[in-house]
Amino acid sequence: MYAIVTLSSVTSAKRVERALIDIGISCRTMHTPKIISQYGCSHSVRVSEKDTDKVLKLCREIGVKVRGVFVEKNLGKGKTEYEKIN
């Protein structure tokens, strides 16, 4: 399963993405789904759920503010649900 770590700007998202890749964590940046995007628009990093703690630790270390963490649940037929875990 995947976790979506929501951030603010695309710059922060790219920064986290590059830093995660540097430490061997697979990820990609994405435009945050509207339903979980605080304040309307934001950018996120999508990682494997098991890597969530590592991502949060890295964000703290590099000073990037995390808005929220959501687990992505694929309900089939193109529908996705998001559960806030942080």
Added chain:
Amino acid sequence: MKKSTEKIIYFDNSATTFIKPETVYDKIVDVMKYAGGNAGRGGHKLAQKASDVIYDAREKVCSLLKVSSPENICFVNNATTGLNFVIKGILKENDHVIISPYEHNSVLRPVHKLSEKGVSYTVAECDGDGNYEDIEKHIKPDTKLIVASHICNVNGRVSDVEKIGKIAKKYGIFFLIDGSQSAGHIKTDVENLDADAFVCSGHKGLFGPQGTGVMYLSEKIKADTLIEGGSGSSSEILAQPEYLPDRFESGTLNAPGIGGLAQGIQFVLDTGAENIHLYEKRLADYMIHELKKIKNVTLYTKNANSGVVAFNIGDNDSVEMSNFLSEKYNVMVRGGLHCSLLSHKTQNTVEKGCIRASLSCFNTKNEVEKFLNIIDTMRV
């Protein structure tokens, strides 16, 4: 556009660098053709590619300016915009600002405009040797900002920004460096220079295309905005974002231009700013040394500290001389006041301006020799 077959000598790199590394041209086209989405807007693959182009460029700027966080780098469309953002974003009514006597109009004009709204300013005075950096005597309780051009765009004088930075830090005053003439030419380690803000053109020493510029803001600066708009983030909030770089990057960024700028910066990083500086200084040194031998030439650049050399030929109008050099000899220099009234006041050339030859690392000794021969024939 038809390619010109005329051979030119381009000595106007302080206005804009004309010869760029090939990678710069290639990247601009590459971005337009293959990464042409709108960076930070939407999440589709082309938008992500454009975002990657912009982020790569931010990282390269960080390497060049020795800045630790890419978020503190904002792209602007030229240095004038960045300088206006900082100056007008920080200064409020009853604040005081100190500026150097070598400032471009992109600093003097916004400061002057603010003086109509209750901001006061002091132009630091020079001693007999043209030094002004002992600025403590100008500091007042309401001094909020000090602005200094790193290299004067008229005569190439290099300001001791390290000294000014220490003074600003001692008094808790914000320090803005205009690095338009220094970025790419000399080392610019902004955090070590105690600069709270650093602005530069992308299209001069960094070899990017026109329409690009860089503004570094430290975390200490909380500047007001002049432009508000879409930032690709926090769209439900009416106020402009507080966080950088979005706060100062409303609207679509010039991704092709910034991509090209990134390649220009890479060229500077690969070549080494110190090496570029040494090369330009050597060429300028040779030019100055030979110009001194030509009768009727008055030099305003006494020593080569950069690639900029300012001079006049007799009592001739500097603009007429520059036009003549272009029309008859295909030599590109700039005459007049170089949008820098203060610099000309400081060197006493307001009336006729001066001729400025500004070199880049793509100029050659052969070109300088040809130029000197031409000046020698014009001296009469």
